[in-house]
Amino acid sequence: MGVRLHRHFEVPRDRREEMLGALPDHVRPTQEAVDCFGIDLTQTPRIPARYRVSERFHDRPTFDNHVFHGAAPDMSRGAAG
Template sequence: MTAPMIRLTGHIDVPSDRREAVAAALPVHITLTRAEPGCLSFDVTQDPVIAGRYNVSELFVDQASFGAHQARASASDWATVTAGIPRHYQITEVPA
């Protein structure tokens, strides 16, 4: 049996005083994540209605690759720029 893929969906609401820094850091975060082994898709887009909200959608081939992403991201500039901003994410397993 093949291990399930890992999907993360949700959003992050960036306070107005931090939006410029987050927007500046986001392209590098996206590029680095999409280059990671096991990343099938990674999209972070501004919500068309709610100011400062970024909708997030990620798909990784398995828990190991998702865990490696989490470890890398938590030690990155992105983690520093977004420190303390609550995330509203749901993580689910998807049959491979």
């Protein structure tokens, strides 16, 4: 069945360009992880500062390893400044 993670984060207008430039470095390791089935990142149409993230992992230990190594919080830290 796997584990699905759905979350969103908001990026202040003055940080968007920086955050968007950093996204490839965040997304790449997740995409390359053997037990990660995918990551989708979309900007919400009605709230331009909000981005939705969906990730799919093989199982709970794979997801826990992803979080433990700091991959999940990195994007939020970059967004917050």
